[in-house]
Amino acid sequence: MYGLVHRAVQCFAQDTYGGPLWDKVVETARLGSPEFEAMLSYPDEELDDVLEALSQALGKTQEQVCEDIGAYLVTHARMNSVRRLLRFGGASYFDFVMSLDELHDRVRLALPELDLPRLEVSPHSNERFVILVDADRPHFGSVLLGLMRAMADDYGALAILELRAANRDDANMKLVHVELFDSAFSSGREFDLVSEVAVP
Amino acid sequence: MNARSDFTKPRPKGGAPIPSQALNMLMPMHALVSSTGHIKSVGPTLAKLRPGATLVGRRFLEMFEVKRPIHVFTYADLLCQRPGLMRLQFRDADQMALRGVFVPLPERLDHPPVLRNGMDHPAQDMLVNLSLGTNVLEAVQRYNLTSADFAPSDPTVDMLYLMEAKSIALEESKRLNARLEGARIVAEEQAFSDTLTGLQNRRGLEATLERLIGAEAPFALMHLDLDFFKQVNDTYGHGAGDQVLRHVAGILLDEVRAGDLVARIGGDEFVLVFSRCVDLSILEGIAWRIIARLEEPIAYEEHICKISASLGTTLSIYYEQPNAERMLGDADLALYESKNLGRACHTVFRPHNNKPTK
Numbered sequence: 001m002y003g004l005v006h007r008a009v010q011c012f013a014q015d016t017y018g019g020p021l022w023d024k025v026v027e028t029a030r031l032g033s034p035e036f037e038a039m040l041s042y043p044d045e046e047l048d049d050v051l052e053a054l055s056q057a058l059g060k061t062q063e064q065v066c067e068d069i070g071a072y073l074v075t076h077a078r079m080n081s082v083r084r085l086l087r088f089g090g091a092s093y094f095d096f097v098m099s100l101d102e103l104h105d106r107v108r109l110a111l112p113e114l115d116l117p118r119l120e121v122s123p124h125s126n127e128r129f130v131i132l133v134d135a136d137r138p139h140f141g142s143v144l145l146g147l148m149r150a151m152a153d154d155y156g157a158l159a160i161l162e163l164r165a166a167n168r169d170d171a172n173m174k175l176v177h178v179e180l181f182d183s184a185f186s187s188g189r190e191f192d193l194v195s196e197v198a199v200p
Numbered sequence: 201m202n203a204r205s206d207f208t209k210p211r212p213k214g215g216a217p218i219p220s221q222a223l224n225m226l227m228p229m230h231a232l233v234s235s236t237g238h239i240k241s242v243g244p245t246l247a248k249l250r251p252g253a254t255l256v257g258r259r260f261l262e263m264f265e266v267k268r269p270i271h272v273f274t275y276a277d278l279l280c281q282r283p284g285l286m287r288l289q290f291r292d293a294d295q296m297a298l299r300g301v302f303v304p305l306p307e308r309l310d311h312p313p314v315l316r317n318g319m320d321h322p323a324q325d326m327l328v329n330l331s332l333g334t335n336v337l338e339a340v341q342r343y344n345l346t347s348a349d350f351a352p353s354d355p356t357v358d359m360l361y362l363m364e365a366k367s368i369a370l371e372e373s374k375r376l377n378a379r380l381e382g383a384r385i386v387a388e389e390q391a392f393s394d395t396l397t398g399l400q401n402r403r404g405l406e407a408t409l410e411r412l413i414g415a416e417a418p419f420a421l422m423h424l425d426l427d428f429f430k431q432v433n434d435t436y437g438h439g440a441g442d443q444v445l446r447h448v449a450g451i452l453l454d455e456v457r458a459g460d461l462v463a464r465i466g467g468d469e470f471v472l473v474f475s476r477c478v479d480l481s482i483l484e485g486i487a488w489r490i491i492a493r494l495e496e497p498i499a500y501e502e503h504i505c506k507i508s509a510s511l512g513t514t515l516s517i518y519y520e521q522p523n524a525e526r527m528l529g530d531a532d533l534a535l536y537e538s539k540n541l542g543r544a545c546h547t548v549f550r551p552h553n554n555k556p557t558k
Contacts, residue, residue: 194360
């Protein structure tokens with residue numbers, strides 16, 4: 001898997017908890033190098049080791065850590081490019097949620113080697129949605145949960161989200177239940193189609 | 201087919217066959233042009249490109265210069281063209297370029313024929329659908345366009361997404377390359393070996409000398425300079441030069457024992473360190489053997505390269521307190537003497553009279 005993911009976890013740990021905690025994780029996970037490069041490839045097992053070490057070091061479950069990572073991807077200044085690319089999905093939170101089944105293909109367009117799980121959006125009404133996460137790896141559902149909660153704030157929407165198991169036999173399959181109360185509860189953050197970076 | 205006599209076909213009442221609301225949704229950057237060449241309506245996004253201006257009522261060719269099809273100066277010229285690609289630009293302000301497609305619409309039966317160039321022509325509106333093309337970044341930023349300004353069928357927003365994503369990936373790759381390059385340079389500087397020949401470099405040499413001097417071990421230092429090497433490079437190129445250097449390295453390594461050191465300290469400069477050997481008869485033997493072997497012709501592709509070497513040697517026992525820099529300098533003096541004596545020879549440094557003897 002692309003180092004992008006490993007690098008994001010590293011930045012999350014360093015930015016949220018500081019260098020020393022990351023050093024501890026590097027040691028516990030027995031990593032070859034303390035730095036991950038976004039554009040290189042690393043084995044998936046290393047990611048598992050890092051998440052395990054991180055969860056130990058923080059005294060939180062891996063699910064909780066992954067949820068925090070999801071939120072970090074949207075809220076932290078360093079990850080602004082991720083937040084922007086997600087906002088391209090729709091003009092409103094409703095549109096964004098409805099576009100999640102395209103996310104896999106959109107990401108593929110940009111980074112062919114980054115293999116995100118497929119998402120299936122089922123609207124039950126204008127306010128209720130269920131997103132099926134069919135992942136090969138555990139905890140992606142938790143990342144999505146944290147990410148979608150943060151995106152609701154970003155859009156200024158008021159929503160309640162919950163993560164549930166989809167299938168008793170497959171722990172990697174999850175459902176994210178979304179209840180959207182108010183699309184325009186607050187103004188949210190600004191988003192321009194063209195960022196300052198693109199055309200300085 | 202004569203629409204006049206075909207009463208089964210629906211006749212457009214006026215304007216485009218599509219209601220303007222639908223037109224605006226399908227083609228937010230359309231322009232509907234009347235049979236006289238005046239703009240009848242524009243899509244909301246096209247209007248956004250000229251905020252504060254009224255496009256409706258103006259002559260199409262007054263607002264826009266048509267680049268393709270070519271030779272379109274009047275509306276009549278445009279009507280003579282086959283429908284298809286249109287490239288145009290605004291005549292005013294930023295002269296923004298647009299591309300699109302133009303299609304004359306069915307003859308308007310509710311309108312009298314239009315007089316053009318002294319002849320009657322059937323009244324025909326024209327529909328032009330435009331897009332931003334490669335100017336998209338500039339246009340979106342300048343006119344504050346949002347995703348709502350593009351039809352859902354328009355891939356412009358996807359294109360912007362893709363441009364941004366690829367640009368980020370490219371930046372990240374550039375940064376990685378810079379880091380790798382930096383690391384490579386540091387690694388090379390810190391290495392003890394010479395990348396071309398695999399011999400030790402100056403750093404490696406200095407480290408070894410420091411070690412030997414520190415251990416107070418006797419050793420000999422032989423400085424070797426290739427003769428006629430520059431000519432090889434000049435005549436046959438650097439590929440030949442590199443080959444010769446590798447060949448020389450092989451010979452030198454062969455002539456020393458395990459535990460001795462061969463270093464390349466300059467373009468064609470080498471230093472040999474014989475640890476715990478200060479026997480001049482042995483050292484002289486080695487030196488002359490090296491010269492003889494180096495003088496054997498070296499093949500490179502279809503060429504033959506011929507070189508030789510000048511050598512200068514000093515021994516650590518000549519010094520009360522051996523010093524690497526001084527010894528290298530003295531070996532250099534002896535080497536210089538070899539060159540003066542006509543090259544292809546070996547000189548031993550004699551400390552007491554400062555004048556080396558062959």
